[in-house]
Amino acid sequence: MTTTPVLAAVEGDEAPLTHQQLRELYTLMAAVRHLDTAAVAWQRQGIIPGYAPELGQEAAQVGSGYAVDRSRDFVFPTYREMGVARAMGLDMVGYMSTHKATWHGGMYNPLESRFAPIQAVVAGSVLHAVGWAHGQTLSGEKGVALTYFGDGASSQGDVHEAMNFAAVMKAPVVFFIQNNGWAISVPTERQVAGGSVAARAAGYGIPALQVDGNDVVAVHEATRSALAHCRAGNGPVVIEAMTYRRGPHSTADDPGRYRTLDEERLDAGEDPLARFRQQLLADGVADQSFFDLAQRQADEEEEAIRAGIEALGPRPGAEMFSLVFQEPTPALQSQATAWRKESDHV
Template sequence: MTLSSATAGAALVGADAVPAPSGPELRRLYELMVAVRHLDTSAVAWQRQGLIPGYAPELGQEAAQVGSGFAVDLERDFVFPTYREMGVARAMGVDMVGYMSTHKATWHGGMYDPVASRMAPIQAVVAGSVLHAVGWAHGQTLNVVRENSVQGNQSDEIPDRQSAEPLGVAVAYFGDGASSQGDVHEAMNFAAVMKAPVVFFTQNNGWAISVPTEKQVAGGSVAARAAGYGIPALQIDGNDVAAVLMAMRQALAHCRAGNGPVLIEAMTYRRGPHSTSDDPGRYRTLEAERQDAGADPISRLREKLLAEGLADQEFFDSALAAAKVEEEEIRAGMASLDSRPGSEMFDFVFQESTPALAEQARRWREETEHV
């Protein structure tokens, strides 16, 4: 397991008390990664078959996604994904027909329940998820302020959260490319100043569509930037699921206890195209791709399970069989999804609609329904 702190000065608090993954947990992680790999590669085939119009594969990022999603506390935390977090969703137990329906464009925002699932709708705006996560995390700290003032503490000071109840933590997923957006600077600065409980989880997969990380991330790494905000950072081997789970548990514990945000940079590799409409052959050779990708994260976990006597061939076979059954069920669920009434696109934008939106809805009805 490679785990290195990239920030001088800002330390993770209480990190040593976090347990390493147990044998049964490692087996479960393997089952989840195999289920995710099978669904992910199938989804590309679904796109080619016309079942869905587009998809953003996460081939090669299974350890980073499953390891981090697995650590989330579904009672308290809240996850803000990008468009590439199917493995996180699966590890969190999100309804996968609902999740994948976004890729069918059945409805804007997908059809799973974000509040019950603890996962916000898929976010296609690069870096948008980061701002939303910090807003939610700040809400957690405002609750503490409110509780303190109810108890007679009227101070404007940011309260001592160490004495408060454990906080729910927001997890902001974003890519290396997103980290170059100004929004991420604002989000990190605000979160650090306000001590918001948020884990900034970057999957550095080497690319932002056709642009390699080294051509758009200055300063050597995303993790290195955290020092400028006084945020502790971990740069980890994102293809080692045990390392990812440990780092995430440490980061969550740090945030939960009121110590403010943490940044994790999981070093991984996007093994396939950016999306089903991308052709990586236009900007990298197959040879370079194979070389840069390194060892496959699922094979690595398999070797570990074998070396530690935690699993055998029968276990691996049954994990794959279960993944195939699961994918068939999701495919059937997707195929049976009907399109939603177009008028719904106006219904869920604001809790209370605005006059401008009402006017747009009226014009839309006039044009489409001739009323």
């Protein structure tokens, strides 16, 4: 599948990736694949209580995250955008602190990283993204919001409200859907009429791109074009990256209950990491020594992140009250006082 050319060409968004950038994309994908696999193992080992894997979605996440202008754009993730976070250079111990249950939303600075707190509410991030994007319009700034959600989340009412508002107000926001074939245990065809989320964009008057989500270069080009379109004042864009969730929905899920291994192998298609590796080899962009180095770096990074996660201690319990409202309400203050009295003797 190739990108559908429905956006007006915007000057400055056509420059091809350099060989160095292509190698960097592979290095990022290798790091994400290794960390993602390790995180599942950490959950089984009791290091973290839960995790939402992204095996098979590395190209969709790295390719799109790599296109973000971190000086002015802002990303609004769900709970499965570890690859985007890594591509944007976040502190991964801080990111993984949510999965450690040490901190809700991630122990990193959203303003500095341009990566909003991890959103566990299905489709909740789209509303925040449109609000921020509309703020850019009101202030005359040129930042673009990039919000992520899945094919399952696309059926939530929040997505309708967000797309409708964004279209009417011409908010600079890219709605990035990772269509991985499954809304937990429900296949896309059973909850998305027509099987395409991108097709819905026409109902809001929003241009849409459907892209091969396992092709990291195609994803990057589509995201870059969409960001340029928004930045030029043309309003929102929908991108649907067609990919496949090769593992469980979360570490609490058993995909064997709703699909067989044979079905998984057949539907998943070619592995995005192996596919990109073969492309780089065929084009003479990288050799075996480069891939060996990328793997060693991924190993070392994973070990450092694991050590950082294991070193995370518990946070002060009082923080559950201090980070709710800018100005604490009387009810919250009463709860905090009661909690302190009950905790004094513990």
